[in-house]
Amino acid sequence: MLSHFTKKHSLMFSLPALLAILPFLGACLYILRFSFSAEEATISGFSLNSYTELANAYFMRSVWVTVKLAGISTFIVMMLAIPLAFVLVTIQSPVMRRALTVIVLLPMILNLLIQAYGWIILLGPSGVLNSFLRQAGIIQRPLFLLFNEKGVLLGLVQTALPLAVFPIVSAIRAISKEQLEAASSLGASHWRIFFDITLPLLKPGLLAAGSITFAYNASAFAIPLLLGGRRVQMLGVAIRDMISPLFNWSGAAAGGVVLIAITTGVLFLASWISSRQTSKMEAG
Amino acid sequence: MTQSDTHLHVDSISKDFGAVRALSDIELKVERGSFVCLLGPSGCGKTTLLRIIAGFETATNGNLMLDDVDITRLQPHKRGFGMVFQSLALFPHMSVAENIAYGLKLRGAGAKERKDRVEELLNVIELPAIADRQVSALSGGQRQRVAIARALAVQPKLFLLDEPLSALDAKLRDNMQVELRQLQRKFGVTTILVTHDQTEAMVLADRLVVMKDGVIRQEGSPTDVYRNPKDTFVADFLGSANLVKGTVSSGGKLRVLGKESVLKSKAGVGTLEDLAIRAEDIQLCAPDADQNTPVGKVDFVRDLGSDLEWIVAVEGEKLRIRTSAKQGEIAQLGQQIGLKIDPEKIVQF
Amino acid sequence: MRVGLLPSENGGTYRFVMLLLATLGVLVAALPVVVVVIMSFSASDMPSFPPEALSFRWYEEVIAMLTSSDASSAQSVPSSVLTSIVVASAVMVISVAACVPLAYAMARSGRSMRAGMELLFTLPLVFPLVILGIAFLLIVEGLNLDLGIWRLIIPHVALVLPFVLRNCLSAMSGVSVEIEEAAISLGASPLRAIVDVVIPLMKPGILAGLIFALIISFNEFTVTFFMYTIDVSTLPIWMYSRTVSSLNPSVLALSVFIVAADVLLIVLIDKIIAGKANLF
Numbered sequence: 001m002l003s004h005f006t007k008k009h010s011l012m013f014s015l016p017a018l019l020a021i022l023p024f025l026g027a028c029l030y031i032l033r034f035s036f037s038a039e040e041a042t043i044s045g046f047s048l049n050s051y052t053e054l055a056n057a058y059f060m061r062s063v064w065v066t067v068k069l070a071g072i073s074t075f076i077v078m079m080l081a082i083p084l085a086f087v088l089v090t091i092q093s094p095v096m097r098r099a100l101t102v103i104v105l106l107p108m109i110l111n112l113l114i115q116a117y118g119w120i121i122l123l124g125p126s127g128v129l130n131s132f133l134r135q136a137g138i139i140q141r142p143l144f145l146l147f148n149e150k151g152v153l154l155g156l157v158q159t160a161l162p163l164a165v166f167p168i169v170s171a172i173r174a175i176s177k178e179q180l181e182a183a184s185s186l187g188a189s190h191w192r193i194f195f196d197i198t199l200p201l202l203k204p205g206l207l208a209a210g211s212i213t214f215a216y217n218a219s220a221f222a223i224p225l226l227l228g229g230r231r232v233q234m235l236g237v238a239i240r241d242m243i244s245p246l247f248n249w250s251g252a253a254a255g256g257v258v259l260i261a262i263t264t265g266v267l268f269l270a271s272w273i274s275s276r277q278t279s280k281m282e283a284g
Numbered sequence: 285m286t287q288s289d290t291h292l293h294v295d296s297i298s299k300d301f302g303a304v305r306a307l308s309d310i311e312l313k314v315e316r317g318s319f320v321c322l323l324g325p326s327g328c329g330k331t332t333l334l335r336i337i338a339g340f341e342t343a344t345n346g347n348l349m350l351d352d353v354d355i356t357r358l359q360p361h362k363r364g365f366g367m368v369f370q371s372l373a374l375f376p377h378m379s380v381a382e383n384i385a386y387g388l389k390l391r392g393a394g395a396k397e398r399k400d401r402v403e404e405l406l407n408v409i410e411l412p413a414i415a416d417r418q419v420s421a422l423s424g425g426q427r428q429r430v431a432i433a434r435a436l437a438v439q440p441k442l443f444l445l446d447e448p449l450s451a452l453d454a455k456l457r458d459n460m461q462v463e464l465r466q467l468q469r470k471f472g473v474t475t476i477l478v479t480h481d482q483t484e485a486m487v488l489a490d491r492l493v494v495m496k497d498g499v500i501r502q503e504g505s506p507t508d509v510y511r512n513p514k515d516t517f518v519a520d521f522l523g524s525a526n527l528v529k530g531t532v533s534s535g536g537k538l539r540v541l542g543k544e545s546v547l548k549s550k551a552g553v554g555t556l557e558d559l560a561i562r563a564e565d566i567q568l569c570a571p572d573a574d575q576n577t578p579v580g581k582v583d584f585v586r587d588l589g590s591d592l593e594w595i596v597a598v599e600g601e602k603l604r605i606r607t608s609a610k611q612g613e614i615a616q617l618g619q620q621i622g623l624k625i626d627p628e629k630i631v632q633f
Numbered sequence: 634m635r636v637g638l639l640p641s642e643n644g645g646t647y648r649f650v651m652l653l654l655a656t657l658g659v660l661v662a663a664l665p666v667v668v669v670v671i672m673s674f675s676a677s678d679m680p681s682f683p684p685e686a687l688s689f690r691w692y693e694e695v696i697a698m699l700t701s702s703d704a705s706s707a708q709s710v711p712s713s714v715l716t717s718i719v720v721a722s723a724v725m726v727i728s729v730a731a732c733v734p735l736a737y738a739m740a741r742s743g744r745s746m747r748a749g750m751e752l753l754f755t756l757p758l759v760f761p762l763v764i765l766g767i768a769f770l771l772i773v774e775g776l777n778l779d780l781g782i783w784r785l786i787i788p789h790v791a792l793v794l795p796f797v798l799r800n801c802l803s804a805m806s807g808v809s810v811e812i813e814e815a816a817i818s819l820g821a822s823p824l825r826a827i828v829d830v831v832i833p834l835m836k837p838g839i840l841a842g843l844i845f846a847l848i849i850s851f852n853e854f855t856v857t858f859f860m861y862t863i864d865v866s867t868l869p870i871w872m873y874s875r876t877v878s879s880l881n882p883s884v885l886a887l888s889v890f891i892v893a894a895d896v897l898l899i900v901l902i903d904k905i906i907a908g909k910a911n912l913f
Contacts (some may be wrong), residue, residue, distance in 0.1 A: 001710055002810055002823075003340060003342065004340075004359075010746060011738075013734040013735060014737035014739075014750065017734070017794070019731070020727060023787045023788070024756070024757055024760075024765070025770065026648065027765065027769050027771075027772055028756075028760070030772050031764065034771060034775075038745075078652055080655070080658035080661065083652070083654040083658065086638040086655070090637065096901050102903070103662055104662055106666060106896070107662050107665075110892060111854060111869050111872070111891060113869055113872050114669055114888040114891065114892065117665070117885060118664065119665050120664060122664060123670050124882075154770065158665065162662075172638065180637055184635075190636075190645055190646075190647035190648070194647065198638065212759070218761075219762060222858075239764070242637070243770075252767055253768075253771070256761070256764040259761050260760070260761060262761065263761060267759060278790060338818060340817075359822075361818070361819075361820050361821055361822050361825075362820075364820070365818060368810045369815055370811070371809065373812045375815070375816070377830075383718060386816070386819050435818075438819060444818075
C-alpha cells in the first residue's frame with residue numbers, strides 16, 4: 001500500500017468515474033420513483049396503482065414467457081458453454097485459440113440486428129434450413145422456426161454464449177490437472193471425473209455463468225423484438241409496449257422494477273449459494 | 285578512537301499499525317560512510333524501520349535526524365536517498381540507460397551529462413555494453429547491478445537496501461555480497477541494508493544491528509556480536525549455538541555437561557544458568573582422555589564435504605558439533621565420544 | 634494427454650460428446666454471421682439460399698450510399714455513420730479518462746473500497762438494457778432536456794464503463810507498489826511517478842479498453858433505440874429502419890463491413906493484451 005495515497009486522494013481519483021456513472025444511477029432512481037407515481041404520464045403523488053395494475057393476465061403471461069425462455073436458454077447455453085470452455089483452454093496453437101475467442105466473442109459485441117438477419121436468413125420460410133430440408137425431400141412445407149418462441153430461443157442462446165463461456169474459462173483455473181489425474185488413478189472414468197470432480201469444482205463459475213446468462217436473457221429486448229414477431233411477449237417488449245403506444249410511463253417503470261427484481265434476485269441467489277459453497281470448502 | 289561522525293540519528297522511533305506495535309523506541313546512530321546491517325527474523329520490524337528512514341512510512345513517535353536536520357516529516361521524494369527494493373522494481377518500459385538516468389532526469393540533468401554518468405556507472409558495475417538493452421532481457425545478476433547503479437547514480441546521501449539479494453541463487457549471492465561491499469567502499473556512501481541472512485550481514489556490515497519483535501536486541505561490530513551475544517536469541521540467531529544449562533555448584537563453580545568446569549558464577553548453589561557454545565568451538569576426543577572431559581553418545585553424523593556435522597547426546601542435552609572432515613575417524617554412530625571445549629569460548633549471559 | 638478436461642487420447646464417448654457440443658456451440662455462434670456474409674454477395678434481392686449468382690452489387694450500393702451527397706436527411710447513411718463515429722469517439726475518451734484514475738485508486742486502496750467500486754461499476758452490465766433505455770428516455774422527456782448528441786453519449790458511457798474499468802484494473806495489476814516507490818525514491822513526486830511509470834505500463838490495458846468502448850458504442854442498438862431522434866441517429870438505427878419491412882441486401886453488405894471491422898479490432902485487442910491480461 002502506498003502510505004501517502006490517502007482516502008482523500010482515493011476519492012479525488014474516483015470522482016470523474018463517479019460523475020460518469022451518475023446519470024445511470026439517477027436513471028435507476030428516477031425509474032423507481034416513477035413506478036410509485038399516481039399519474040401515468042408524469043411523476044406526481046404516491047401510489048401503488050402501477051404495481052397492482054400489473055397483476056393482469058397480459059403482464060403475468062409476459063413474466064411467465066420471460067422466465068420460461070430465459071430458463072430454457074440458460075440450460076442450453078450451459079450445455080454448450082462448458083465444452084466450448086474446455087476446448088478453449090485445451091487448444092495449444094495460439095492462432096486457433098485466437099480464432100475461437102473471436103468466434104465466441106463476436107455475438108456479444110456485434111450488432112444484434114446483424115445476428116437477427118442471420119437467423120432470419122437461416123430459419124426463414126425460404127431460408128437456408130428450409131431450402132435444404134425441402135431439397136432433401138425431408139419436408140414438404142416450410143418449418144416455422146421464426147417469429148415464434150423457437151426462433152427467439154435460438155437468438156437468446158447465441159447472444160448469451162460469450163457471457164457464459166468466459167466466466168467458466170476463468171473458473172477452470174481453480175482445477176489443476178493433477179486433481180483429475182488423481183481421480184483417474186483411483187479408478188474414475190472420464191465421465192466420472194467430469195461429474196464427481198470437474199463440475200463440483202467449477203460450481204462457483206457455473207453459478208456465475210448461469211445467473212448472468214439468465215439475467216441477460218430475461219432482460220432481452222432486441223431479440224424478441226426482431227425474431228419474435230408480435231407473438232413473443234417477453235418482459236422487455238411488454239414494457240416497451242406500455243410506453244408506446246400506451247404512454248403508461250409509470251406502468252412501464254413498475255414493470256421495469258419487477259424485471260430488475262427478478263434479475264437481481266437471481267444474481268444474489270447465485271452469489272449466496274456460491275459463497276456458501278466456497279466457505280464450506282475452505283472450512284473443510 | 286576518532287570522534288564519531290553521526291550521519292543519521294534514529295531518535296526513539298516507534299511505529300504502530302493499528303493495535304500492532306511494529307517498532308518500539310528504536311535508538312540508532314549511523315556513522316558517515318559506514319555499512320550498517322539490520323538483521324533479524326521476518327516480522328522483527330527491520331523493513332518497517334528502513335521504510336520509515338526512506339519516508340514510505342511515517343513513525344508514530346520519534347524523530348529522524350540527518351546531519352542534525354529533522355527530516356521526520358520530509359516527503360520521500362525530497363530526501364535524496366537511493367533505494368534498492370527487494371523486487372528490484374526496475375522500470376520495464378525503459379531501457380537500462382533510461383532506468384539509471386531517471387533520477388538524473390528528474391534533477392534536470394542534460395542529455396550529455398546523463399549519458400556520461402550512465403557510462404561511468406555501467407563501467408563501475410562492469411556491464412559497459414548493456415546501456416540500450418531492455419530490462420526484461422537481463423539476467424538476475426545483471427538486473428541486480430542495474431538496480432544498484434540506478435540508486436547510486438543520484439549520489440544519494442543514504443544508500444538503502446531491502447533484502448536485495450534474496451532472489452539470487454547461492455553462488456551469485458556470495459559474489460554479489462563481495463561486490464556490494466567493494467562498491468560501498470569505493471563510493472563511501474552511508475549504507476543501511478536489511479537482511480535475514482546472518483552470513484550476509486557478517487560479510488557486509490561494519491556495524492550489525494540485531495532486531496526482534498520491534499526492538500534492537502544488540503548492536504555492535506559483527507565479530508563483537510558473534511563472540512559476545514547478549515542473550516540467547518542473539519547467540520542462536522548468529523550461527524548455530526548450542527544453548528545449555530550450567531548448574532552452580534559449591535565454590536561458585538559451574539557444572540557443565542556433567543563435569544566441573546573452570547567457569548565461575550556468583551549465583552547461589554543449584555541455580556541454573558544459560559550458556560552458549562558454538563558448534564565449531566567443540567572438538568572431539570577419546571572418551572577417556574581426561575576425567576573432566578564430558579562424554580556423550582554419537583546420535584548422528586553427516587558428511588558435508590569439507591566439514592562433518594555431528595549430534596552428540598550428553599547429559600540429556602543434544603549438542604550440535606562441527607568438525608573438519610579429518611575427525612571422521614574418531615568415532616562412529618552409537619559410540620561414546622569425549623568433548624573438548626575451550627572454556628574461553630563458552631558464552632555466559 | 635490421457636486424462637484432462639478434454640483428453641486427446643482414449644477419450645471415449647466423453648471426448649466425442651464434448652467436441653460435438655463444442656462444435657454445436659461454434660455453429661450457433663458463427664452461423665448467422667457466416668450466412669449474412671454469404672448472402673451479401675448474392676446477386677438477387679430475394680433472400681433465397683444458396684444464392685444463385687454472386688455479385689458485388691450490394692457493396693457498390695453501400696459505397697454509393699456512403700459517398701452520396703444526399704445527406705439531406707439526418708437519417709441518411711453518411712449522417713448516421715458520422716454520428717456513430719462522433720458518439721463512439723466521445724465515449725472512448727470519456728470512459729478512459731474516468732476509468733484510469735479510478736483503476737489506480739482501486740488498486741491502491743483497501744479491500745472494501747475496491748469491492749464497493751467493483752460492485753457499483755458492474756451494475757450497468759447486469760441492468761436490463763431496455764429498462765435503461767426507458768429510464769433515460771423518461772428523464773429526458775420528463776425534465777424536458779435538450780441534450781443533442783449527449784442523449785446518446787451519456788448512456789453509452791454508462792454501458793462501456795464496466796468493460797473499460799476491467800481492462801484498466803487488469804493493467805494496474807501489473808504495476809507493483811514498489812515500482813512507484815522506486816520512482817519516488819529517485820526524486821519523482823507521487824504525481825510525476827504516476828505519469829512517468831504507472832501510465833506507460835498501463836498502456837496495453839488502456840488501449841484494449843479504448844477498443845472495447847469503440848466496438849460497444851458503435852454497435853449499440855437497444856438503448857439507442859429509445860434515445861434516438863430525427864436529428865441524432867446512429868448507424869444501427871438506420872439499419873433497423875431500412876429493414877423493418879423487408880430484408881434489403883444492401884444492409885447485409887453494410888453489416889459485413891461492420892463485422893470485418895469488429896473482427897479486426899478484437900484480434901487487435903487480443904494481440905495487445907496477449908498473455909498480459911485476461912479478456913474478462
